[in-house]
Amino acid sequence: SQKIEQNSxxxxxxxxxTATLTCNYTNYSPAYLQWYRQDPGRGPVFLLLIRENEKEKRKERLKVTFDTTLKQSLFHITASQPADSATYLCALCPTGGGNKLTFxxxxxxKVEL
Amino acid sequence: EPEVTQTPSHQVTQMGQEVILRCVPISNHLYFYWYRQILGQKVEFLVSFYNNEISEKSEIFDDQFSVERPDGSNFTLKIRSTKLEDSAMYFCASSEEDIRQGQPQHFGDGTRLSIL
Incomplete structure (x- = not known):
């Protein structure tokens, strides 16, 4: 069965x-993978998108890697701050999988002082 | 920065009643979505909507659910006869292009639906 797993x-x-978060998936062939941030009681906020032909993407203190052989994406926050405390979601849109995201x-x- | 707005922020409804959740997507976006998140669980896709029709729906989106874009700005989700298990946070989202082209989705802050 199809699964997207993040450390619960x-x-x-x-x-x-540096915070490193992991997203593993099985039985998907994603065209790309996205990372979102969600604060309590709020909607997900888009952070970064990485395509299947990209190995790495950066935006300020954020870095995402995508290994389609390992079926894994890593999300890094460098120089973390207490304001980075939140829940981070990975989401993918599988190749041929329809106009929707699977989270x-x-x-x-939690970033502590 | 433009944002997706949802109303109400919290809706309390008796089981069996109809409820309408409202969303105003970002104005130049063409693709609209509803997701839900049961407390402590993951965000789940319900339906996508483009060009005034449903383009994709999940197994959750059964005959009790419907969506509508009644005018040029609003996008609504109706649940005809609510059940206890419909209690969740409902998120509306929009995107400028088809997300299969690698577009991000922009989410509202949700409506918390509580069924009594």
Whole structure:
């Protein structure tokens, strides 16, 4: 069956460190993968998109990698700040899969002082 | 920055009643979506809408659900006879182009629907 898996345990890190979040998928062939941020009681906010032919994408302190052989995307936040504390969702749109996103369960990140 | 707005922010309804959730997508966007998120669970796709018709729907989107774009700005989700299990946060989203072309979706902040 098709699955998108993110670490369900919260990730706690110290301010200034790099946070790395993982998204693994099975039985999908995504054309691209997206990362969103969700704060409590709010809607997801788009952060980055990476296509199947791209290995890495950067935006300010954010970096995403995409390994279609491992079927995995890694999301990095460098120099993390308490304001980065949120739940991070990966979402994919499979090749030939229709006009919709399929989301992972999300990983909660807590950045402590 | 333009945003997707949803009303009401919280809707409390008796089981069996009809409810309409409203959304104003970003004005130049052509593709519209509804998702839901049951408390503590993942965001789930319900339906996508383009050119005044449904382009995709999930198994959740059964005959009790309908969507409409009654005018040039609003996009609504109607649940005809609500059930307890319809209690969730409902998110509206829009995109400028078909997301299969690699477009991000812009989400509203949701309507929390509570069925009593």
């Amino acid at each position: 345990e919260a990730l706690n890190i110290q301010e200034g460190k 992972g369960t999300g990983t909660q990140l």
